[in-house]
Amino acid sequence: MSRADTRDTASILAARADARSQGDGVSDWMAYLPAARTPYPPAGVDPQLLTWAETVAPGGYTHKVVSRGTRIRLEDVAGDACAHLLVFNALEPWERLNVADTQKIPWQAYLGAGHPLLSGDGRVLATVVADTSGHHDAFCGTSTDLWNLEKYGDAAPHGPSPSGRARLTLAAAKHGLGPGDLPPSVSFFQGLRVEVDGAFTWQGSAGPATYVDLLAELPLVVLVANVPHPLDPRTDYVVGPLRVHAWRSSPSAPDDPHADATPERRRAYLNTVDYAEARGL
């Protein structure tokens, strides 16, 4: 029996009743509203401070505009998530994540706790303030349609193996940003390392239930695609759910240990506070 045989949708009233009867459904991948009612509240966080609670589907994406001082937790529930991240200054989105500066200015290629995610304008967009995984990548970006077509045989956004770039392109479009607004991204929860000759060695996941906390240092447009890392050696499109929670917190202060850790970081946070003060943020 097809679904059409069991549903009464012949009239508008019947169709409306049928539509409304679906509203209390649940999915493994969904946003929880209001965020305070999340079934997975982060330990030690007052639920009333939550502004974002969601589980992102494997192969899915999410996006949000968050205020300065928002703390965003990305959690790899099953150990197979890969969170491809882009952040933009929500007020001037041509200021955005600059991966080269994010690696070069801290003199460190590998992302971890305390690492600033820098824009190309000499400011910190977000800080990695906690990290229980340590398996991340800032070299390889995300997958393209061409990559997924070769690797999985399909890259259609409506198919079984959408690319990270296609996901980020859709997320960006919902904030008025086009394909040309997407710079290289970073990814969390699937790591790699660089050998002496430059070759990448796959590190993969640190296991289930790890998380990364990002602190928004400016108002941000946050785009996240949850798709396999391009160098994931598994031939199948394997990716697990990604949980996202965000709550109101405070931006870094210049004398916070991570902000005062090195001369480069000290000046990066000084620049960021200078911008925020001038804009009245």
Add this chain to the structure above:
Amino acid sequence: MNTTIETATSTVPVGAVHTPDSPLDWSEPLVAGTVLLDEVVAPNAPWSTTVAAGQVLTIVDVGGNQSADCLIFDAANADERYSVPDTLAWQGNAYVRESTVLRSNLGRPLMTVVGNEVARQDTIGGACGKESNTLRYGHHTAFQHGCRENFLTEAARHGLGARDLVSNLNWFMNVPVEADGSLGIVDGISGPGKRVAVRAERDVLVLVSNCPQMNNPCNDFNPTPLRMLVTAPGLA
């Protein structure tokens, strides 16, 4: 502060010019063919050209260890442009060498390195700029010229702007990555007259900044000219 303010003839900082005794080797195209273009990029200056599919661009490091910051766009659709992560992921390696395919943000080949006289070319070190200089060297360096200024200036000539600037190549710059993830710009491994040659796989727009940076060794603290040659192979 103990800074002495002196009257200058111009408030525009004058760029550093290489010392008169710098050895300069102008070299020649790395790939044989008819020379279609032969230009010099002055120290500190921006430059651009289009290279048609099949043509080869030779960049000569005339004075040695002079970083040539480089962006590449599809000439017909600038939204498709050079992508560091796609180039690195497809080849599985962090360094650019001969036969590296320079890929776009859609993963497609824009250019291929068909000749290279430096052991390792950089594409992870990004571009210098006034703003990033404040982080790296202090706010007293923000008045200096930078590659970002050059890229913005040259991009504007092609209707492109800040949103079109992404991570770039740095021909003749040396950025090793160590086992613990330490990464940084160190003394160069190029020399006067050394070259790289890249073949266009489709019609491309190439933007170059002859890097003005004077606060690190990427230009050997002595910015020198670059020679740019476009050749059409097989027509010689």
